[in-house]
Amino acid sequence: MENKQISDRVIERLPKYYRYLKDLCNSQIQRVSSKTISKALNITASQVRQDLSHFGGFGQTGIGYDTEYLKNVMQEILGINKPHVAIVIGGGRIGQALISYKGFADENVFVKAVFDIETEHLKSVTGVEVYNVSSLEEYLSKNHVDIAIISVQKEFAEKLAKRVVDAGVKSIWNFAPIDLNFDGGVVCENINMSESLMRLIYKAHQS
Amino acid sequence: MENKQISDRVIERLPKYYRYLKDLCNSQIQRVSSKTISKALNITASQVRQDLSHFGGFGQTGIGYDTEYLKNVMQEILGINKPHVAIVIGGGRIGQALISYKGFADENVFVKAVFDIETEHLKSVTGVEVYNVSSLEEYLSKNHVDIAIISVQKEFAEKLAKRVVDAGVKSIWNFAPIDLNFDGGVVCENINMSESLMRLIYKAHQS
DNA sequence: TAGATTGTTAATCGATTAACAATC
């Protein structure tokens, strides 16, 4: 949709703007300046204005930004104004935590089903359909799915991700400790807890 | 204790080098070149050599790197050659998933205890001690803890993080969807699933 | 020896910061 290429650095900050604007709206604050945003997010005011200007001019010279309006703009830029359907692959502890994760509502994401090689232990899980992973392709042929959440052990992650991609899913949210990458318009975000933990320990030893 | 300042970009890649070297060692491969590493990690060979050279010269001109040796070097650089003690604050689903997360062993991290405002539901959790969060300070005064893992709702995250920092913990691993930052030698890594999900949706709409 | 590959220095590229005219 937008076709200007936005750098990863900017993309990383977009959700932070949104999060802060949501807070401001909840606090009934109606205006905000780039300077105020910059202090809250620990970046420079120049950067805030530069970042936003990639998408348009949303402020008023001399006045600042309307929080409600800018929040809605950010929602649209991020694409979270429209609902997205997700499935969870892997019903282990992390998978189960994700199924019951309240935060999805904020992003307009709905988890519809969970798949595992063994479904007995998922009987008590509520709010989602439970399937054996063998019926993955059949399910995907009958149901539109925007996002596949991969929460299996790393040995199985790549293969399962390929299966959902082959079945037409365009977005992969991967929690296994390997980097997944696809081409052909398939996007992927890796949450690699193991790497994060290593960086934490590294930083602890520096300071 | 290295005192040269290493950029965040480099720090982000360090765990990836380690992860790849571990794989090579497991596959009994004894030598590797910066070119091979670069292909596996989708970066340039120049960058690999540049990154490593911040810490020393670990290769042999004309030959490459010894995988076993470089793996051990990376372990030391990251600081994961020595064990670290962790506690989990918040025994909800994410907290429980973390307690049973096998990956910790790879990083030499041991979760010793979990704290919650209500401990009844944690009776069946094995392998860690269970405490009411009211005894947090007492516990920390008697036990050395390297890392506090924050897995509570965002409303409570900041306050609890402050409590453990005041009690002397130097590393915070935060899973609540807010950015925590401290000074005075306290380091923090934020795993913000909500932001990651938003970036995924953003990227899906670009391509 | 010829080919491969390191570690490092220099060149390039891109992101951040600063500056400022426009204007509320």
Add this chain to the structure above:
DNA sequence: TAGATTGTTAATCGATTAACAATC
């Protein structure tokens, strides 16, 4: 009007890439 603040252009800074002498 004076002060505040935007959006944008230019300057700076830092990270990535390229080049190459050293050498196995």
